[in-house]
Structures are given as C-alpha cells and as structure tokens.
Amino acid sequence: MSKHTVDYNASQDYKTYKLLGAVLVALGGIGVLGAFQADVYRSWHWLLIMFLFLVSIGLGNLFLIALEYLVNANWSTPIRRISESLSGVLVPAAGFALVMLAFGSHKLFHHWIEPPDAIVQGKVSYLNMQFFTVRVILCFGAWLLFRALFLKNSRAQDKDGDQVYTRNNVKYSTVFMLVFAISISVAAMDWIMSLDPHWFSTMFGVYYFAGTLVSAVSVLTLFTIHLREKGYLPGVSRDTYYSLGLMMFAFNTFWAYIAFSQFMLIWYANLPEETLWFIKRWEGGWMYVTCALMIFHFVLPFFLLLSRTVKTIPSFLAFMARWLILAHFLDLYWLVMPNYIPKEGASVFGLVDISFIVLAIGCIMLWFHKECSKANLMPIKDPKLQMGLEFKL
Amino acid sequence: MSNRKLHSITALFDTPDSIMHAAEAVRDAGYQKFDVNTPYPLHGMDDAMGLKPTLLPFTTLFFGLTGLAIAVGFQWYTSGDSIGAISGTTLGLPYWLERYPLVIGGKPLFSLPAFVPVMFELTVLLAALGTVACLIAIFCKLPANGHPLHDSRYMEATSCDRFGLCIEASDPLFDEAKVKAFLEKLGGKDIELIYEAPKLQISPVSTMGFVTVLAVIAIGASGKTWFIYNIMLYQAPWTWMDIQPKAKPQAEMAYLPSGLAMLPPVPGTVARNFMPYAYSSQPEKAGEMLSNPYPKTSESLAKGKTLYNIHCSVCHGYQASGDGRLKGQFPNPPSLHSEKSKNWNDGQFFHVITEGQNVMSGYAKHISVEDRWHIVNYIRALQRALDAKETDLQ
Numbered sequence: 001m002s003k004h005t006v007d008y009n010a011s012q013d014y015k016t017y018k019l020l021g022a023v024l025v026a027l028g029g030i031g032v033l034g035a036f037q038a039d040v041y042r043s044w045h046w047l048l049i050m051f052l053f054l055v056s057i058g059l060g061n062l063f064l065i066a067l068e069y070l071v072n073a074n075w076s077t078p079i080r081r082i083s084e085s086l087s088g089v090l091v092p093a094a095g096f097a098l099v100m101l102a103f104g105s106h107k108l109f110h111h112w113i114e115p116p117d118a119i120v121q122g123k124v125s126y127l128n129m130q131f132f133t134v135r136v137i138l139c140f141g142a143w144l145l146f147r148a149l150f151l152k153n154s155r156a157q158d159k160d161g162d163q164v165y166t167r168n169n170v171k172y173s174t175v176f177m178l179v180f181a182i183s184i185s186v187a188a189m190d191w192i193m194s195l196d197p198h199w200f201s202t203m204f205g206v207y208y209f210a211g212t213l214v215s216a217v218s219v220l221t222l223f224t225i226h227l228r229e230k231g232y233l234p235g236v237s238r239d240t241y242y243s244l245g246l247m248m249f250a251f252n253t254f255w256a257y258i259a260f261s262q263f264m265l266i267w268y269a270n271l272p273e274e275t276l277w278f279i280k281r282w283e284g285g286w287m288y289v290t291c292a293l294m295i296f297h298f299v300l301p302f303f304l305l306l307s308r309t310v311k312t313i314p315s316f317l318a319f320m321a322r323w324l325i326l327a328h329f330l331d332l333y334w335l336v337m338p339n340y341i342p343k344e345g346a347s348v349f350g351l352v353d354i355s356f357i358v359l360a361i362g363c364i365m366l367w368f369h370k371e372c373s374k375a376n377l378m379p380i381k382d383p384k385l386q387m388g389l390e391f392k393l
Numbered sequence: 394m395s396n397r398k399l400h401s402i403t404a405l406f407d408t409p410d411s412i413m414h415a416a417e418a419v420r421d422a423g424y425q426k427f428d429v430n431t432p433y434p435l436h437g438m439d440d441a442m443g444l445k446p447t448l449l450p451f452t453t454l455f456f457g458l459t460g461l462a463i464a465v466g467f468q469w470y471t472s473g474d475s476i477g478a479i480s481g482t483t484l485g486l487p488y489w490l491e492r493y494p495l496v497i498g499g500k501p502l503f504s505l506p507a508f509v510p511v512m513f514e515l516t517v518l519l520a521a522l523g524t525v526a527c528l529i530a531i532f533c534k535l536p537a538n539g540h541p542l543h544d545s546r547y548m549e550a551t552s553c554d555r556f557g558l559c560i561e562a563s564d565p566l567f568d569e570a571k572v573k574a575f576l577e578k579l580g581g582k583d584i585e586l587i588y589e590a591p592k593l594q595i596s597p598v599s600t601m602g603f604v605t606v607l608a609v610i611a612i613g614a615s616g617k618t619w620f621i622y623n624i625m626l627y628q629a630p631w632t633w634m635d636i637q638p639k640a641k642p643q644a645e646m647a648y649l650p651s652g653l654a655m656l657p658p659v660p661g662t663v664a665r666n667f668m669p670y671a672y673s674s675q676p677e678k679a680g681e682m683l684s685n686p687y688p689k690t691s692e693s694l695a696k697g698k699t700l701y702n703i704h705c706s707v708c709h710g711y712q713a714s715g716d717g718r719l720k721g722q723f724p725n726p727p728s729l730h731s732e733k734s735k736n737w738n739d740g741q742f743f744h745v746i747t748e749g750q751n752v753m754s755g756y757a758k759h760i761s762v763e764d765r766w767h768i769v770n771y772i773r774a775l776q777r778a779l780d781a782k783e784t785d786l787q
Contacts, residue, residue: 260506260509263506264506264507264509264510267506268498268506268507270498270499306454307450308446308450309446391436392436392437392440393436393437393439
C-alpha cells in the first residue's frame with residue numbers, strides 16, 4: 001500500500017479566493033444597494049433568499065461534519081477541513097439575520113407583525129416579534145457554539161494527534177444532531193413558512209433540510225474539485241469524487257421525494273387552507289417557475305448523475321455542482337418570492353436579482369478563505385486520515 | 394485426464410496485498426481472460442484487474458423505464474373515460490378491455506400526482522427484478538450452471554481463507570509452461586491445472602424433460618383444485634345452499650313481465666315518510682291552504698334557530714336582514730323584515746323554503762317538512778324581535 005506524504009502548512013496561497021471573493025462582494029454589494037433603491041420589498045425578499053442560501057451552505061456543512069464523526073466515516077476525512085471552513089458562512093448569515101430583524105422585519109413579516117387577522121390571531125403566541133428574536137438568537141447561538149466546539153477539537157488535533165479530540169467530537173455530534181433537527185425545522189418555519197402565516201405543512205422543516213443538503217454537498221464538491229485540480233489536496237482520489245457525486249445524487253433524489261410527499265398529501269386532502277400555497281405557485285408565470293423547478297432540480301440532474309462513470313469526471317461533476325447550487329437558489333426563490341409577487345409576469349429574474357446571488361457567492365469565497373488560512377487544509381493528525389486517503393470503492 | 398481440454402491454471406496467495414499485486418502484474422503482462430477469487434470483496438480490485446465497467450446498469454435502466462411506462466400506461470388506460478363515451482359509439486369491447494372512469498375524491502380521471510406512487514413502485518420493482526433476472530440469465534449464462542472451477546481444491550481454499558488467481562486457457566497469450574512460471578514468480582502457491590468437464594455442464598434443472606415434468610405437475614395440480622372446488626363438491630345432493638331458487642338483485646328473470654328480478658315500483662307509488670308537495674309553483678295558494686301545525690313553543694323555536702343558522706343564515710344573515718356571510722358574492726336576498734314579508738302567511742314561507750324563489754333553490758331535499766315549519770316559527774320570532782310591541786315588555 002502506498003503511503004501518501006501529507007505536508008501542509010497554514011500559509012498556503014489561496015489569494016484567488018480572496019481576490020475573487022472581494023470583487024464579487026463589492027459588485028454584489030453595489031447591485032444590492034441599487035436594488036434597494038429600486039424596489040424595497042422585493043429586495044428584502046431577495047435578501048432573505050440570499051440569507052437562507054448562506055444558512056444552507058453553512059449549516060449543511062456543519063451537518064456533514066457531525067455526520068462524519070457520528071457514523072465514523074473515513075472517506076470524507078481528507079476533505080473535512082473544507083466543510084469546516086464552509087461552515088464559517090454561518091457568521092455572515094448571522095449578520096444578515098440581525099440586519100433583517102432590525103430593519104426588514106416589517107417588510108417581510110408584515111402579515112403577522114401588523115395587526116393580525118383572526119387566523120393569525122390564534123398563532124400569535126408563537127408568531128410574535130419577541131419570541132421570533134429569541135428563536136433566531138437561540139438557533140444561531142447553538143449552531144455557532146457547536147461549530148466552535150467541532151473546530152476547536154479538530155484544529156487542536158493537528159498539534160498532537162490525540163484521539164481524545166475525535167471522541168469528544170463524536171459526543172458533541174450526538175447532541176448536535178438533535179439540536180440540528182429541531183433548529184433547522186424552527187428556522188425553516190420562522191423564515192419561510194411564516195411569510196404566509198395562514199398556511200402550514202408539518203413536513204416543511206424536512207423539505208428545507210433536503211434542499212440544504214443538496215446545496216451543501218454541491219458547494220463542498222465544487223471546492224474539493226477546484227482545490228484538488230490546483231494540487232492542494234494530494235491523495236484525494238477519483239473515488240472520493242465518486243462518493244461526493246453519489247451524495248449529490250442521493251440527496252437530490254431525497255429532495256424530490258420530500259417535495260413530492262409534501263405536495264401529494266396536500267393535493268389529495270384538498271383542504272382550502274393547505275392548497276392555497278400551491279395554488280399561488282401554479283398561477284400565471286409561477287407555473288413556469290414550478291415546472292422549471294421540477295425539471296432543473298430533479299428530472300435532468302437525476303438522469304445526468306445516474307451513471308457511475310460521470311461521477312468520477314471532475315469537470316462534469318463541477319458542472320453538476322454549479323447546476324445544483326443554482327437549482328437551490330431557484331428552490332428558495334420559489335419558496336419565498338410568491339409571497340411578495342403573486343401576480344402574473346412578476347416571476348421573471350431581473351439583472352439586480354443576480355447581484356444577490358453574486359453577493360452570496362462572494363461571501364462564501366471570502367469566509368472560506370478566511371477560515372482556511374487559520375488551519376491546515378487537511379486534518380493532518382486525524383487518526384482516520386490515512387484510511388481516508390487510501391479510500392477505494 | 395489428458396484428453397480433456399485445459400480450462401485454466403490457478404494459483405493461491407495468502408494475503409490481500411499479495412493478490413492485489415499479483416492482479417496488477419497479470420494485468421500489466423497483458424492477460425485479459427483471468428479472474429480473481431477472494432473470500433470477501435477487496436476494495437480497489439476493479440482497478441488492479443483493469444476491469445471494464447459492466448453493462449448490467451443499463452439493464453437496470455431499461456427495466457426501470459419499462460416499469461415507469463407500464464405504470465403510466467396502465468393507469469392512464471384503466472382510469473380513462475370509456476371508449477364508447479369518447480367515440481360516441483357503442484364499441485363492443487371485451488369485458489377485460491373495459492375502462493373504469495371512476496371519479497375519486499373529486500379528482501380528474503387522469504391525475505398524475507395520484508399515479509406517481511404507483512409509477513415509483515413499479516419502476517423500482519421492475520428495475521430490481523429485471524436486474525436480478527438479467528444477472529442470472531445473461532451474465533451468468535443460465536442454462537449452464539456449472540463451472541470447471543467448481544469442485545476444485547482452488548475453489549475450496551478461496552471460499553475459505555485464501556486468495557486465488559486463475560488465468561484461463563482461452564487467453565490469446567496463454568502458454569501452459571509460461572503461465573506456470575509466471576504465477577510461481579509472482580509468489581503463487583498450490584498451482585493447479587483445471588480441466589474442462591467432458592461436455593458443457595447443464596444442470597438437470599434446466600433440461601427440457603424436467604421443465605415438462607414441472608409443467609405437467611403445475612397443470613395437474615391446478616386442474617385438480619379447480620375440479621374439486623367447482624365440480625366435485627357440487628355434485629347432487631351436496632349443493633351447499635349455493636343453488637337456491639331465489640331472485641338475485643339486478644339479475645334477469647325471464648318469467649317476470651318486466652324481465653327484471655327487481656320489480657320496479659308501481660306508477661304513482663309514494664315512498665314512506667314522503668308526501669308529495671301539493672302546491673308546486675303556487676305560492677299564493679300555498680299561503681292560503683297551508684297552516685302551521687306547530688305552535689311557537691320554546692322547543693320549536695330552539696330547533697328552528699339551529700336549523701336556520703345552519704341552512705339559511707349563510708345568505709340571509711343571523712338576523713334575517715339579508716346580510717349573510719356570502720354577501721357580495723351572490724345577489725343579496727331581501728330582508729325578511731320588510732312589510733311584504735311580514736304580511737306573508739306561514740304557508741308562503743313554507744313554500745319558498747320548499748321550492749325556492751329567484752336565486753334561492755328549494756330545500757325540500759335537505760330539510761324535512763317538520764323542520765321547515767320550525768324554521769318558519771323562528772323567522773316569525775326574528776321578525777317580532779326587531780319590531781317588538783310594547784306588550785312584549787310586560
């Protein structure tokens with residue numbers, strides 16, 4: 001068995017990410033400011049979409065870290081640092097959450113902040129600004145706390161290679177999984193479902209979770225492939241690419257399964273208070289967005305990622321990862337935007353809308369670079385690293 | 394022994410690492426027809442042997458899509474509108490081609506969301522069954538279920554604790570002495586020559602005779618069962634009360650005048666608890682002729698109130714002033730507190746509830762005769778309540 005030499009230090013050069021990230025943030029920021037000048041309500045909704053995307057990436061990668069510890073996976077150990085760095089995106093996401101709480105809440109959640117109607121009146125004990133703020137702070141507090149714990153142990157292990165750090169992280173992951181399951185459902189209900197407070201779906205948390213995983217694995221794949229092709233991750237093999245492609249494929253199918261389950265139950269029961277949410281997304285131009293979501297988030301990626309061979313082709317896998325990232329944006333757009341523009345013809349993307357996507361991608365790059373420079377790019381003394389590098393299908 | 398054809402030369406190795414290196418060496422030496430037998434799957438062996446991807450996934454895809462197509466087609470056909478209704482003719486379709494246009498839950502006949510679970514299940518089912526069937530029938534070359542390597546010391550060892558490699562004689566580079574030396578050089582032990590069986594091994598299970606015997610047994614067993622349960626058990630005098638001289642509903646019965654077992658009611662029959670309404674389209678006459686048989690007791694008013702709130706208040710409003718909850722969506726009903734309404738007889742109210750008026754439809758099917766009178770009593774009470782007289786205060 002061949003031994004891979006692992007020789008890293010923290011000062012490796014990722015200037016590309018820093019420069020490109022800064023340019024994207026600057027461009028996106030200007031675009032966003034312009035968008036706020038043009039249409040305040042639409043811009044707040046787009047900011048919410050961007051925020052949810054950042055949460056998807058950060059929280060999804062935090063979930064992948066915990067999952068690796070919990071199931072004792074070793075194939076993903078060499079690329080765990082990328083997940084750890086990507087989970088840093090939760091920090092700007094928390095910033096955007098505070099901005100929205102402070103300035104945008106009346107633009108986004110006016111349905112239940114302003115004097116509520118009879119139906120919302122019954123939900124007021126949950127849907128009120130004080131409790132909402134508490135929940136947001138608790139969720140972000142828990143996520144950032146567990147992120148700090150995972151990263152502290154993981155980085156400390158780089159110095160002496162003590163196995164205690166791994167065991168501690170396994171314990172934290174056990175608790176985190178419970179916290180994660182509750183907090184992501186709460187976040188999905190608070191930030192998306194409460195935009196339309198008359199409607200409810202008990203599956204909604206799982207739906208957002210499924211989309212989160214698709215986009216998190218896609219971003220992880222994209223960064224892994226890019227760094228590997230630049231030569232930063234020696235020893236990461238095609239078999240790891242295949243596993244990442246498999247996760248993309250599996251979670252994308254899971255997303256479709258959950259999305260359809262949610263739709264079919266509501267469609268079958270045909271209760272007015274539940275169907276109105278889907279009817280809104282089937283009227284006028286939204287019908288095309290819904291069809292596009294079905295085709296571009298499930299049908300085409302399903303068949304494109306089906307073959308075993310294509311999952312080991314880096315360029316194709318990177319292409320599919322970009323595709324699924326944009327598909328997740330489309331998913332969030334479909335979830336959030338009809339609450340602002342339910343009328344025909346308003347579902348078209350504008351140029352200013354792209355600036356929010358640009359800003360999100362810039363944020364991810366900047367924070368990825370920032371976190372990456374703090375530690376080695378691989379957990380060099382992790383006991384599972386050697387097995388991960390020798391991983392074969 | 395020597396007159397039989399050589400099938401392959403085998404060698405045994407002791408560790409996974411050594412077999413992996415041996416496989417790489419054999420691959421690099423240019424051999425193509427060789428195989429590795431290990432007691433458990435070795436990760437990375439596909440690469441070491443230089444195996445090409447198998448075609449099996451395509452059979453899975455094919456069968457999966459077939460299942461999908463069958464599910465869509467079958468559900469579309471069976472739940473569609475009948476052929477006769479579409480073409481406007483009476484095509485004499487055999488009964489097993491008849492369609493079942495059943496409206497379920499108010500959904501359209503072709504409801505894709507309801508079909509998706511079946512599509513999913515059939516896709517998975519056919520993909521799985523098809524893959525296994527193809528694996529066994531095509532890739533394992535079914536009629537022959539034996540292999541020269543079976544019953545050899547080599548197979549005994551590799552299915553227990555050792556790792557084996559065999560190079561087949563059909564390989565273009567094969568040369569008995571060279572291969573033997575090559576395997577020895579790689580560190581292979583217990584080198585064994587495997588010979589073909591005198592002829593292709595065909596299991597007795599797949600011979601024509603055996604299949605015929607199976608078919609005869611199957612037909613015989615099912616025929617016997619059919620005979621017992623349909624003929625033998627019903628030989629007289631054992632009829633098991635199955636044959637009875639009785640008319641079954643919705644069946645033909647030739648000796649009745651109508652030819653139907655279920656006799657249609659005699660014209661003019663009145664169902665029990667159902668009195669035809671005598672003053673249809675004659676509101677004035679109803680007002681003259683009908684009188685309210687129920688006094689305005691508190692029970693009658695309470696019942697009338699409940700029924701009024703259920704059936705009438707939607708349009709007329711709880712106070713009967715024409716401000717119901719559907720106000721604005723339909724032409725508003727007039728207030729029941731007008732002079733015209735107050736001057737109506739009870740019978741006229743009864744008539745309107747029974748047959749409707751203008752936009753209002755008749756409620757004869759929903760509200761019984763007795764309940765209609767209770768509602769009339771309650772309307773009277775409402776009229777009185779909004780126009781109380783001084784004597785009411787005493």
